[in-house]
Amino acid sequence: MDQIDRKILAALQDNGRMKIADLAEAVGLSPTPCARRVANLEDRGVISGYSARVNQAEVGLPVTIFVAVELERQSTEALQAFEAAVRRFDQVMECYLMTGSRDILLRVVARDLTDFDQFLEHRLMRVPGIRNTRSSFTLRTMIDRNQLPLG
Amino acid sequence: MDQIDRKILAALQDNGRMKIADLAEAVGLSPTPCARRVANLEDRGVISGYSARVNQAEVGLPVTIFVAVELERQSTEALQAFEAAVRRFDQVMECYLMTGSRDILLRVVARDLTDFDQFLEHRLMRVPGIRNTRSSFTLRTMIDRNQLPLG
DNA sequence: GGAAAATCGTGGATCAGATCGATCGCAAGA
DNA sequence: TCTTGCGATCGATCTGATCCACGATTTTCC
Numbered sequence: 001m002d003q004i005d006r007k008i009l010a011a012l013q014d015n016g017r018m019k020i021a022d023l024a025e026a027v028g029l030s031p032t033p034c035a036r037r038v039a040n041l042e043d044r045g046v047i048s049g050y051s052a053r054v055n056q057a058e059v060g061l062p063v064t065i066f067v068a069v070e071l072e073r074q075s076t077e078a079l080q081a082f083e084a085a086v087r088r089f090d091q092v093m094e095c096y097l098m099t100g101s102r103d104i105l106l107r108v109v110a111r112d113l114t115d116f117d118q119f120l121e122h123r124l125m126r127v128p129g130i131r132n133t134r135s136s137f138t139l140r141t142m143i144d145r146n147q148l149p150l151g
Numbered sequence: 152m153d154q155i156d157r158k159i160l161a162a163l164q165d166n167g168r169m170k171i172a173d174l175a176e177a178v179g180l181s182p183t184p185c186a187r188r189v190a191n192l193e194d195r196g197v198i199s200g201y202s203a204r205v206n207q208a209e210v211g212l213p214v215t216i217f218v219a220v221e222l223e224r225q226s227t228e229a230l231q232a233f234e235a236a237v238r239r240f241d242q243v244m245e246c247y248l249m250t251g252s253r254d255i256l257l258r259v260v261a262r263d264l265t266d267f268d269q270f271l272e273h274r275l276m277r278v279p280g281i282r283n284t285r286s287s288f289t290l291r292t293m294i295d296r297n298q299l300p301l302g
Numbered sequence: 303g304g305a306a307a308a309t310c311g312t313g314g315a316t317c318a319g320a321t322c323g324a325t326c327g328c329a330a331g332a
Numbered sequence: 333t334c335t336t337g338c339g340a341t342c343g344a345t346c347t348g349a350t351c352c353a354c355g356a357t358t359t360t361c362c
Contacts, residue, residue: 001210009210012203016167019319033339035320046209051202051297052163058197059152059160061299064247066256083293090302095294096215098287105217105287109299136249136256142234143246146202148212148260151241170348181311186349 001046004029006150008037009046013147016050053146060111064138067106067124070131074102078129085127091119113137152197155180157301159188160197164298167201204297211262215289218257218275221282225253229280236278242270264288 007027011018018026024034041047056062071078079097082104086092094107106124110116116135124133158178162169169177175185192198207213222229230248233255237243245258257275261267267286275284 006210009203009205013205014200014202016201016203020321021319030340031320032322032341036338044209046206047203048206049165049204050167051165051204052160052167052198053200053202054160054164054299055197055199056299058195059157059299059301066247079293087294090296090298090300092294093296093299094292096217096289097291097293099290100287103287104293105289136251136254138247138256139250140248141245142230142248142255143238143243145241145244147241148205148207148210148244149241150210171350172348182349183312183351184310187309 005037005041005046008034008041010147010150012038012047012050056109061109063110063112063116064141065108065110065116066136066138067108067120068098068134068136069104069106069124070101070133071104072129072131082127082129086124089119089123091123156188156192156197159185159192161298161301163189163198163201207260212260214261214263214267215292216259216261216267217287217289218259218271219249219285219287220255220257220275221252221284222255223280223282233278233280237275240270240274242274 004027008023011023011026020031020035020038023038024031027034029037038047056064069082071082083095086095086106091108091110092106093109094105096105098105108116108119110119120133120135124130155178159174162174162177171182171186171189174189175182178185180188189198207215220233222233234246237246237257242259242261243257244260245256247256249256259267259270261270271284271286275281
């Protein structure tokens with residue numbers, strides 16, 4: 001994992017469909033070793049895949065809500081059960097286990113507030129073992145970077 | 152934006168490098184109109200680009216922290232100034248303007264807690280106009296989906 | 303109901319890019 | 333000095349993208 005690998009990752013985060021020839025030129029290699037490095041990064045799992053970046057608003061999901069969930073119990077089993085339940089909710093884009101009171105933080109997307117309310121009432125709140133939840137609504141996404149800092 | 156477009160988006164979110172022929176088969180079209188639809192989605196900005204998914208831990212950034220920032224003033228100018236400042240910090244992956252007390256929420260990545268402390272002290276806290284900050288540390292990423300729900 | 307527009311399917315041709323193997327050069331380390 | 337690893341270059345081959353033309357089907361709208 002040297003400087004050239006980092007350049008490759010930066011370039012492919014920006015444009016995951018870049019041609020090998022262009023990528024090679026961008027990082028200062030010839031195409032053959034450049035392709036070898038990309039294949040290596042994929043095999044080692046540094047690159048776990050490629051995705052189209054889809055505009056949330058354009059597909060009718062303009063609303064983002066963060067939900068902090070506190071569980072009644074913090075055992076491994078309770079966490080696993082909660083994770084399995086939440087994994088079935090496709091509105092939940094991210095789920096983090098937090099330090100401190102062992103909260104859980106969810107990032108949820110929705111069509112509108114009514115849609116989110118449906119999610120909360122009929123899906124999330126029906127998961128057993130939740131002590132309480134606190135929802136924080138976003139007004140606007142100011143920054144959404146897709147480039148990890150690789151300096 | 153019909154059901155086929157949604158299938159295309161779902162498939163390309165999962166694998167942004169899928170061949171047109173395979174994509175066409177997956178969504179039940181022949182390659183020619185399938186390519187046409189993809190080009191349309193790109194032109195309309197529904198697909199804003201393609202990215203390699205890079206494993207955060209594998210590039211030495213295993214730590215994710217959410218930072219809630221409260222500004223002293225909530226004017227448009229103050230927000231713009233804050234946004235411009237934060238945009239220069241490449242550790243900040245996401246930045247949301249929140250409802251309520253007009254907080255701001257940041258998702259920050261770091262090599263370790265020392266690295267995060269450096270960021271906090273030497274970068275974020277030097278931005279003028281911050282009343283206070285509250286950092287929440289993640290222990291583990293339970294779910295990180297890259298598929299918007301398109302049903 | 304009917305005409306117009308949009309969309310799809312197929313086939314063929316062309317072109318760009320990926321891939322692979324072989325060979326060579328260079329530099330670091332044993 | 334010899335080995336090893338990495339990159340550069342070249343040529344051959346294969347795959348996939350793109351574009352065209354044509355006919356058929358579906359949808360939309362009057």
